[in-house]
Amino acid sequence: MFRSSVAAAGTFLTRHCRRTSHGACGTGIRMFSSVSDPEIKVCIVGSGPAGFYTAQHLLKYHKSTVIDIYEKQPVPFGLVRFGVAPDHPEVKNVVNAFTQTALQVRCSFHGNITVGKDVSIEELKQAYHVLVLSYGAETNRLLGIPGENLQGVYSASSLVGWYNGLPENRHLNPELNNETAVILGHGNVALDIARILLSPIDMLKKTDITAHSLEALQNSKVKRVVIVGRRGPLQVAFTIKELREMIKLPDTRLLYDPSDFEGLKHTVKDLPRPRRRLIELMIKAALEMNSEKEAENRGAATKEWCLRFLRSPLQIIPSDDGKRVGGIRLSVTKLEGSAESAKAIQTEDIEDLECGLVLSSIGYKSHPIDPSVPFDQREGLIPNKLGRVLHAPGICPVSFSGWKKIDCFEVAKGKKAGKPREKLIMLDLVSYWNCQPWSPPSTWLVVSLLE
Structure with a gap:
């Protein structure tokens, strides 16, 4: 059922979890999903347009679906943010719809997590019923x-x-x-x-x-x-x-x-x-x-x-x-x-x-995401959807609320310069925002970010 509905988003892996009384898989791995025991748990790797469109479709037509989106960047939207020309702001308006998707209770965003490095495909397969690989074609x-x-x-x-x-x-x-x-x-x-x-x-x-x-x-x-x-x-x-x-x-x-x-x-x-x-x-x-x-x-x-x-x-x-x-x-x-x-x-x-x-x-061409995944270059798409991770040492996921803090800061900084936004780039500041109680970053932190 789900295979046909999201095949356009990329390569697909499915596996049913064996749950224990502790809400974990039979392998001992804790369930990654942010909502306990939904009927269908879906992980989307990559938060670009294809990933968000997949999430939109599943949330609309499959009411028992709970979705986690994984993204290796600390901010969402993939090519909409990093690929669309700066002088084409009208094309970026689609982020408004994507934001509404991410804010739904059955959808969670987890940025700053690299699948294949911070969490393996095998771990995700143990934790979700459906795994959609929509991580893009980023190799030149x-x-x-x-x-x-x-x-x-x-x-x-x-x-x-x-x-x-x-x-x-x-x-x-x-x-x-x-x-x-x-x-x-x-x-x-x-x-x-x-x-x-x-x-x-x-x-x-x-x-x-x-x-x-x-x-x-x-x-x-x-x-x-x-x-x-x-x-x-x-x-x-x-x-x-x-x-x-x-x-x-x-x-x-x-x-x-x-x-x-x-x-x-x-x-x-x-x-x-x-x-x-x-x-x-x-x-x-x-x-x-x-x-x-x-x-x-x-x-x-x-x-x-x-x-x-x-x-x-x-x-x-x-x-x-x-x-x-x-x-x-x-x-x-x-x-x-x-x-x-x-x-x-x-x-x-x-x-x-x-x-x-x-x-x-x-x-561009796609690249293998994990040795356990059969690599099919024709299936690789840029949009990225990521699920919820175990908080392993050295990993600091960025939630969608964390992204909204970054968004507000960028827009405010851009307004002072007469621009729609001034993008922040370095990952350290993003991690700082996500892992600490929110407050405007100090001057030295912003300066170090832009140097």
Whole structure:
């Protein structure tokens, strides 16, 4: 019954507990659930969108279900907090619904707990009837080309985590001292990153972007962003919303090669409406490049961006000292097949592009959470739902009420800076809040957090 209702959230393990008179499993492990002896006890590992949507469904349609959500970060919401671009606050409104779910009496949130480290899958299987693994795909896909480890080459997820306040990416310190950045990939994340790199600082100051990344972007020398894809305009993965935002970006000119769109007008009419509108917008932007108004805008702009089609990375070219990025070598590709299913085939033609920053936005893959779990990469999803832990030494779980304290502090701090919130990053302060009676942290504690 439950297997079909939440299969979309990730890999699923189920096991019935043998209860003793002490309310524990037959193995002697104490029950993790926060409510004693419910009919169905469900543990969701991961508190991102998929995890919360799973919880919402179960709470609504299965009244005897009690849910515990485990999250390795001390704060909930996964990609909504750490993945959505700072200038897309409307997308983050979903946290209001997630909050209402977490506040229900049959649902408990437990942050700052890493499944597979602080608590094992086997322990969870003993404690719950149903275990939903919704912990996400957080490992980056590698380019697999020479020079990938040079300074100045980063994954898209690392940069996004850097400006969104993901603790492990706080000290990324990306190379922003060169005028040209190259982004590999034609998806929404690629356009999000390009927009953040080129947006006026006054626009970013009004978002919840982290203070350290805002300062770095304010001093950035990046003025040109080249967004590279292996295939053509018909195969791009970004949506029309992201494209419109890039086209309308202030003080920024768009560079298109009209030849990329030759012959597409006849093909476009047969495409599904969303895809057709997207391609028509690209064609329109390309054909209007030489209009008087566009020429005036291009002449006044200080920054520029372009979409580069039919190019595949061959090598990251090192700088003169051999340590940093000096450029990128691209293979010219050709398409085999038609429309969105066309495949890119490398040719012998190559092209070198000088740049000082390379960002790989070619997707993610999941990772095994525990040796006892059969690993299926296709099942891995980013949302995270976590259950209630035994309070083992060195483990300090963060409850949802603890998160609300963090939330209030972030919002209040952001209000003083004219922002929606100022994200706190370090885990020590979070643990302090959760394990001690609540009081506003002292100045030295906040300073140490942001250093």
